Amino acid sequence: MNYWAVVPAAGVGRRMGTEIPKQYLALEGRPVIDWTLEVLLASPRIQGVVVAVGAEDPFWGDTEHAGHPRVAVVPGGKERADSVLNALRHLETRAGGDDFVLVHDAARPCLRSDDLERLMDEASDEQGGLLAMPVRDTMKQADDQGRSERTLDRGRMWHAYTPQLFPLGSLRRALEGALAAGVVVTDEASAMEWTGHRPKLVEGHPDNLKITRPGDLELAAFHLINRRAEEGSSL
Numbered sequence: 451m452n453y454w455a456v457v458p459a460a461g462v463g464r465r466m467g468t469e470i471p472k473q474y475l476a477l478e479g480r481p482v483i484d485w486t487l488e489v490l491l492a493s494p495r496i497q498g499v500v501v502a503v504g505a506e507d508p509f510w511g512d513t514e515h516a517g518h519p520r521v522a523v524v525p526g527g528k529e530r531a532d533s534v535l536n537a538l539r540h541l542e543t544r545a546g547g548d549d550f551v552l553v554h555d556a557a558r559p560c561l562r563s564d565d566l567e568r569l570m571d572e573a574s575d576e577q578g579g580l581l582a583m584p585v586r587d588t589m590k591q592a593d594d595q596g597r598s599e600r601t602l603d604r605g606r607m608w609h610a611y612t613p614q615l616f617p618l619g620s621l622r623r624a625l626e627g628a629l630a631a632g633v634v635v636t637d638e639a640s641a642m643e644w645t646g647h648r649p650k651l652v653e654g655h656p657d658n659l660k661i662t663r664p665g666d667l668e669l670a671a672f673h674l675i676n677r678r679a680e681e682g683s684s685l
């Protein structure tokens with residue numbers, strides 16, 4: 451099977467409140483996106499990575515992986531789904547429609563290689579799949595006053611992470627259809643669900659956080675340092 455990766459990296463990261471978009475903030479001495487790309491490029495199964503970068507982005511050129519022979523760059527779009535679509539359209543000029551694509555947020559630098567490989571092992575079929583984690587807390591639905599009106603069935607609820615893995619052609623068609631129909635697409639799985647697919651929820655490690663708010667960078671650094679210590683002690 452052939453695998454490719456798409457990394458949307460064209461967001462401005464408004465919720466972080468920083469000048470520099472979150473995918474370029476320094477994390478343990480290198481930009482967040484370099485950690486992310488390193489994990490994807492380390493997989494021998496992934497043939498190439500397409501990064502969607504903002505039109506006026508002055509930061510990408512200074513990263514370690516700009517110019518890497520297995521990394522291509524396309525312009526990003528207005529929303530995350532538009533950035534992903536640009537990358538998928540580029541890939542369709544190089545890859546087969548039945549090839550698989552892993553879409554992974556640039557802002558998730560703590561992805562573990564074993565989670566990435568397990569997702570490919572368990573979800574490489576027409577339904578596809580995504581890394582996810584069962585929710586731990588009791589889940590409430592709020593009314594418009596911010597009061598709890600209902601307790602949801604936590605037994606069936608998962609946090610959706612990335613990577614999300616789908617056949618390239620099916621994903622491109624699902625995203626185009628969902629966007630044209632005005633469906634809110636916050637991840638690839640939501641577009642695939644809209645076309646009737648049932649992506650597999652593959653339980654991943656909870657440290658695969660998305661850098662979103664101030665404080666997340668410190669948490670990501672904590673996970674990376676811990677992991678280095680674990681790997682060191684098992685050598």
Ligand code: C5P
Pocket residue numbers: 457458459460461462463473502526527528529530531533534555556557558660662
């Ligand atoms: O903003 P959010 O956390 O949902 O962004 C998730 C990922 O999508 C980030 O890596 C961000 O750079 C990317 N993105 C993009 N194009 C956009 C918006 C977000 O590639 N228009």
